[in-house]
Amino acid sequence: MILGVNFRFIFFKKFLVYLLLICFSSCDTFIKEEITGSVYGTTYKIQYYVESYEGFNFSKQIDSIFDEIDFSMSTYKSNSIISRINKNEVLEIDNHFLNVFKSSKEIYKITNGRFDPSIGILVNYWGFGADKPDHKKSLYEVKSKVGLSKFDLNNYFLLRPQDSYLDFNAIAKGYAVDQIAEFLEKNDINNFLIEVGGEIRASGKNLALYNPWNVGIDMPRFDGGRSIYSTLLVSDISLASSGTYRKYKIDSLGNKYAHIIDPRTGKPTKTNILSVNVKTKKCIDADAYATALHVMNLNEIEIFLKDKENISALVIYENEDNELDFVDFNDFYN
Numbered sequence: 097m098i099l100g101v102n103f104r105f106i107f108f109k110k111f112l113v114y115l116l117l118i119c120f121s122s123c124d125t126f127i128k129e130e131i132t133g134s135v136y137g138t139t140y141k142i143q144y145y146v147e148s149y150e151g152f153n154f155s156k157q158i159d160s161i162f163d164e165i166d167f168s169m170s171t172y173k174s175n176s177i178i179s180r181i182n183k184n185e186v187l188e189i190d191n192h193f194l195n196v197f198k199s200s201k202e203i204y205k206i207t208n209g210r211f212d213p214s215i216g217i218l219v220n221y222w223g224f225g226a227d228k229p230d231h232k233k234s235l236y237e238v239k240s241k242v243g244l245s246k247f248d249l250n251n252y253f254l255l256r257p258q259d260s261y262l263d264f265n266a267i268a269k270g271y272a273v274d275q276i277a278e279f280l281e282k283n284d285i286n287n288f289l290i291e292v293g294g295e296i297r298a299s300g301k302n303l304a305l306y307n308p309w310n311v312g313i314d315m316p317r318f319d320g321g322r323s324i325y326s327t328l329l330v331s332d333i334s335l336a337s338s339g340t341y342r343k344y345k346i347d348s349l350g351n352k353y354a355h356i357i358d359p360r361t362g363k364p365t366k367t368n369i370l371s372v373n374v375k376t377k378k379c380i381d382a383d384a385y386a387t388a389l390h391v392m393n394l395n396e397i398e399i400f401l402k403d404k405e406n407i408s409a410l411v412i413y414e415n416e417d418n419e420l421d422f423v424d425f426n427d428f429y430n
Contacts, residue, residue, distance in 0.1 A: 114238045124267055126287075126303050131155045135162045136170070136269060137344040138276065138293030140353045144280055145287040145303045154283070158276055160280060163357075165272050167265045168192040182216070182261045188252040190289050190359045196264050196271050196380070197249065198394055203267075203384045204244040207400070211388035212359040214244045224355040225263065239362040269295045270336055270383025276376055277379075290379075296335040299377045311335065317328025317372035318419065325412065336382035339371045365391055370413040370420070381407075394423060 131142045131153065140162075146152060168190050170176045177193055189197070203211045219225035221238050241260040247253045256262075264271075269292050276290050277297045287300030289309045298309040308331035315325040316339060338356065356365050367390070374386040383406060389397050394411065401407060408426035415421040 128304065129153055129157060130195075133159075133423060136166065136272075136293060137172070138269075140290075140292040142276065142291070143289045143302075144285050145300075146285060152281070156340055157178075157279065160212060161275050161279060162272060165192050165275065169268050171263055171265065178262055178264065182231035183258070184258060186253065189254055190252075190273070192275075194252065196267055197247075198265070199271070200267060200384065201244060201247075203381070203388065204249045207388040208384075209220070209243070209245075210357055210391050211266070211384050212242065212244050213262050213264050213267065214242050214247060214260060214356045215359050215362075217241050217259075217261035218357045218359075218362050219263055219355075222355075222357065224364075225355075226345070227261075230420075235362055242359060242362065248384065266338075266387040267380060267384045269293050270334070270379040270381070273334070273379040294337050295379055295383055296330070298330040298334075299332055301331060313337070313373055313410065314339070314371065322400065325371075326410075326429075332377075333375055334377060334379035334382045335373065335375050336379060336386045337371060337373045356387060356390045367391075368391070368415075369411055369413045370393070371410075371430070373410040373412075375408045376406060385409075398423075 126145045127148045128143060128145055129152075132139075133140055133155075166173060166175055169178045170194065171179055171182070173179055175299065177187065177189055180187060181189075200211070200213050216225060217238055220227045221229055221231070221233075221235065223229045229376050241257050246257050247262070248259070273290050273292050273295050274297065276292075276301065277288070280290075281299075287303055288298070289302070289311070291295045291311075294314070296311055298311070301307060302309050308329040310327055311331055312324040313322050313326045313328070314337065315323040317323065357363065358365050369390060372389045373388050374382045374389065376382040376385065387398070387411060389411070392400060396414065397409065398413060401409060404426070408424075408428040410422060410424055410428040412420060412422045
């Protein structure tokens with residue numbers, strides 16, 4: 097009887113050691129790659145795990161993705177496709193432009209025009225864009241060119257009002273994040289965290305901790321500094337944020353004007369909402385919805401998100417006592 101117990105005990109110990117060896121061996125086959133740099137006037141950081149015997153740094157391929165998107169949609173490059181179209185040239189668009197335009201059209205309809213890349217002409221008018229403001233034209237005249245419903249496609253040619261101006265800056269970073277995620281997945285990489293200028297997409301786990309990825313939500317600050325408001329664990333999800341505190345202008349009376357333009361009025365938003373953080377499956381959607389929600393008030397946001405199970409949001413605002421407060425819509429932290 098005693099010998100039987102010892103035999104089972106020895107067998108259990110050997111089996112336990114065997115399992116531990118498998119675990120350590122499995123963990124050791126993965127190494128972490130990290131790529132950082134500057135792009136689109138901001139910074140990026142890409143972390144991913146690859147099997148050590150196949151480990152490879154994809155920095156050149158990722159730079160190529162960034163360059164393709166920049167050439168397609170950067171309003172700060174005079175020879176980009178979007179810049180040439182904004183100068184009334186007639187030319188074919190590429191697939192990046194096509195994808196972003198179609199997504200923009202869809203979200204434009206869902207948000208009843210609150211997300212509208214055709215406000216680029218208004219962004220310039222108020223001095224927030226790539227081109228210098230032209231105040232020879234009235235706001236009414238400028239606003240007459242706005243409305244994505246006035247834009248359409250004929251194969252790879254864009255049909256648009258003369259002298260209109262598209263600006264995809266409120267969606268292009270999210271699209272770039274998704275394109276990099278798609279590239280990594282095609283290379284059988286399923287554990288990664290991509291961050292471009294605050295827009296994030298997470299997949300799988302941080303294998304060093306074997307936990308979901310830990311990301312921070314920025315504290316709204318007008319002094320230009322950076323600090324963390326809160327953190328959350330994310331996996332297989334995207335995050336994007338929009339903040340009026342990051343870019344604004346002050347008029348002669350001391351009034352602050354946010355860089356986010358309300359397509360309904362044609363004017364910069366005046367709001368007590370300081371930060372909108374959106375969580376969705378795809379980063380292109382999170383990026384666009386973060387902008388759209390920022391031109392709504394809290395009640396409008398609640399109504400809009402009520403039937404949107406695939407979208408959650410954390411809205412940080414200044415309450416009546418001039419204190420920071422927040423609303424969690426659709427369980428943002430879960």
